[in-house]
Amino acid sequence: MWLIRVVSKYRERVVIMYKVILENIVRLMNRKNLTQQELADKASISRVRVNQLLSQRRNFNPKLSTLVNIAQALDMDFIELSKRSPNLDLKFDNTRNFNEYRNIFIQNVKLKLIGKRAKSLSSYPGTSESGISELLSGKVLDPQLKTLVTIAEQLETTLSELFNRMEKL
Structure with a gap:
């Protein structure tokens, strides 16, 4: 029973973090009037990958490079992407990849x-x-x-x- 609670808590936190990142991406896409295709082109990833990310599929587990590319494409500070209350005006740090x-x-x-x-x-x-x-x-x-x-x-x-x-x- 203890293990079930731990696994459930773990999954819940991963889902919450994923939703926070997703909400920040969607918020910035709306703010910049970007379509999925435009974001995909700017981030150098496929539109299918962007669609998977935005569809909130439970089994989709993006890689760090995908998230960094998206942050850079949105010109948002990558670290802010994972915050619940991000400063959406902080720009991507181009000195970091x-x-x-x-x-x-x-x-x-x-x-x-x-x-x-x-x-x-x-x-x-x-x-x-x-x-x-x-x-x-x-x-x-x-x-x-x-x-x-x-x-x-x-x-x-x-x-x-x-x-x-x-x-x-």
Whole structure:
């Protein structure tokens, strides 16, 4: 019974984060009068991928690169994309790309894990010790949203905090 509650709580948080990101994307698309095709063209992704993202399919799990490309296409600060009350006027930081965001995330997770092991994260449903180790070692080049949210939840922090460059967390 305990495991069912944990899995349910985990799924609920992933769905909530997905909805927050989706709402921010839709809000900006409306503000800029962009169609799905125009967003797809600007983000260099397929219209089908944009449609999957906007359709709120339960099984759709976007990759980090897709979300960064969309933020850049919308000229919105990527970190704001995952906030419940984003500052929609913050522009995309063109000095950062997908790899930079991924590396910042990894560095911040490593800082949070000082004195702990990746195994402590793998006790959460949907993650494995090897999967986390592969992400932290750079073997996973384009992590999926579900993985990022799971790690943030386990570290009791937010995605936006893990994507901000920090010296100490």
